[in-house]
Amino acid sequence: MKTVFSYAKPYKWPIVIALFLMLLELSVELIQPLLIAKIIDDGILAENVNVIWTWGIVMMALSFVAFFSGIINSYFAAHAAQSFGFDLRQALFRQVQAFSMATFLRFPTSGLITRLTSDVTMVQNVLFMGLRIMMRAPLLVIGSLIMAFVVNAKLALYLVMGAPFLFFFLYFMAKKGVVYFARVQERLDRVNRVMQENLQAVRLIKAYLRGTYEASRFSKVADLLRKDTVTAMRMMELILPALLFVMNISLMAVLWFGAIEVRDGGAQVGELVAIVNYAMRMTGAFSMFAFIIVAFSRAKASSERMEEVLVANEDLEIHNSESTGLRQLGGELRFENVSFNYPGKPEPILDRVSFHVSAGEKLAIMGATGSGKSTLLNLIPRIFEATEGEIYVSGIGVKEWPLKDLRDTIGLVPQQSILFTGSILENLSWGDIEAQVDELEEAAKKAQIHESIDLFPQKYGTRVGQKGVNLSGGQKQRLSIARALVRKPSILILDDSTSALDVKTEMALWDALDGEEATMLVVTQKIRTAQGADKILLLDEGQVVGYGSHADLMRQSALYRKIAESQSEEEVASDAKDNS
Structure with missing residues (x-):
């Protein structure tokens, strides 16, 4: 992926700005449960209306900051991702034009078309989503855990008890996803190849009345694509239930032991609400992990396929644009x-x-x-x-x-x-x-x-x-x-x-x-x-x-x-x- 994403370097400043705005939006989201806890403990329970109004206005102002940060973040993320996709597609096309015929024949035409179209779109979308929400989800999980320890370390321990399992589970699913979606992209190559051959030979197919046979041939390769895609997606669909199951157990533990701590005076009601709030935010972020792993797996598979083209430089044609006048020598x-x-x-x-x-x-x-x-x-x-x-x-x-x-x-x-x-x-x-x-x-x-x-x-x-x-x-x-x-x-x-x-x-x-x-x-x-x-x-x-x-x-x-x-x-x- 390193070679492919090196084409994003010219857009480092839009990327930096998008990341800064994403972190600003994330910071607001992580601060809000603390403010809610303060409003509950120092305002509602203490019957202090001024505290409620003061921190309520602060929360409203921060919400506007997060809102406008999100809008501007989307602008810079879209600019960086679309420009990156354009440059990458241009680089791939120039590389194909520079191939010698021996190198060109190593790649099926349909495979090159897929790399220049859907594979580029895949990594381009991942860059955009990464700057918008994909990086935000894991950072929200990590940030929520840290803030939970800041609020109440004892209750926060119940949130992290499933972390080792989740880490190894997600790592395993990501590796499997790359393998499965690489196979899906190869199947897509074959579908494109059959379509290309069919459209090029449409006159001959009609003349020989081979439409039914060609439809059957297309159906076979399309069915293989369907089966591999279904297998990959079923594998990925295991992620969300597993994550939610672990998080729900952690949340129930927080509620159970948190209630005991509040009753015994070891924690305030606002702290328990804040911990629960962080747990809910983590659960929401985990629901994005299935999408993130699918997108990352497909992008990694696509980037590896494009890298095959970008690094296939062992036999490139070098065109010297400066004329030496040799063409005037004749045609012996x-x-x-x-x-x-x-x-x-x-x-x-x-x-x-x-x-x-x-x-x-x-x-x-x-x-x-x-x-x-x-x-x-x-x-x-x-x-x-x-x-x-x-x-x-x-x-x-x-x-x-x-x-x-x-x-x-x-x-x-x-x-x-x-x-x-x-x-x-x-x-x-x-x-x-x-x-x-x-x-x-x-x-x-x-x-x-x-x-x-x-x-x-x-x-x-x-x-x-x-x-x-x-x-x-x-x-x-x-x-x-x-x-x-x-x-x-x-x-x-x-x-x-x-x-x-x-x-x-x-x-x-x-x-x-x-x-x-x-x-x-x-x-x-x-x-x-x-x-x-x-x-x-x-x-x-x-x-x-x-x-x-x-x-x-x-x-x-x-x-x-x-x-x-x-x-x-x-x-x-x-x-x-x-x-x-």
Whole structure:
């Protein structure tokens, strides 16, 4: 919890003020039974009206002090807690953005969402309640005991006889609560994961009529959350009855022996009333302990989960914001005996891959699903780090490049087109926020999407739905390509990014891209596309099994000839079908 609550340090003065006001309010509450005792003994029993009026007015004035202290305390407590929650959520989000992909994949997406939402809210509320009432309850118990000894030490002993039991009982329940509520938060992660998967795949679920199955799957994980929450809450519900049972026994002892002391002259009536008053205040404070332990247990479990993110700094990406001018060097690319395997998995995804692409050349990358094509592309901008070997961009090893400069020199179009909620113009400028409108339009023309945008009622101001839901697959791919072109990259990476385009549009796209000075790496399954490349890299199970021009591979590679022949047969069959 230390790391998490360190984000409250900037708000130490609002916290100090809130604590001072809480202590002032508490002091008034602890003094009142003494004043009541004085009014009873020196006023009512002595029939002294002046004492009654004097101390009555003092009690009223103190009540107003406590009232206004509580209001101002709430203001400062809310300010400190909300600001702390804001800073903590910002820190978590920045930390996630700084993760390398290897670190990011350690956490399920649903778990990160839970940490940034409900876990932050949990500790934020605990800070607020701590400054408002949670710290006040134990202090009220301790203060009431001390004041009870001040009033009458003999009667106060009956109040503390159950203290050892209560201390060990509360300690035990707090430890158990942390374990139970950590499990509850993990269950909540799983519920969020199922919800996320379901909402992302809603079209597929409807198309396959799998709504009933998905509802059943959600019901199972939600039921596990319900059961664990019920178990945790039942455990916590034992606290209040146990506390009240012990306190009621103590209160009965005070009344019984107090009456004897008053009768024998060992105590005054006002003292007995004050002790009983303190006992009632302690009982009221103990009724808050169940809530406090539940809140503390959940906050501790949440803070430990957030701390996992905040201290996961063994593999953070460091972005140097100062440009070194390296991106001006061009787009020459060279792999030398590069191997890669995911952490914890001994099987290599890439095995001793070597090739060279000169600046301005176009390399087509082919291979079966799972052959390592996308992984190879991810190593260039260091989304993943090569396990062995070296990768050079413009003759400089990628590890020697400042990460910002390296990625600024690359335009990446991923296999799955990702668009953000906002206008088309905003999505295009996401590639370069300083790009002018005419530059965005020029990139859209090269990507063969300008004419489609022009047909929209609001043109470039057209809103893109979540993940581009209101656009076709081909439109999303072309917008993604345009966004990459806006960057004016030295290396343009297209990871199977033209699969949804028709032949005519794709050919027009390649013709437009021929004028680009960028080195192009194109993952494709189409021989027709590969033929237009300067070189072709053929992968099979992570190894290079062919490298050269189309003509070279037709002579040297049986696998490449097999792919070419199968696609030729498909095209002939398709043409025959069209003619018929």
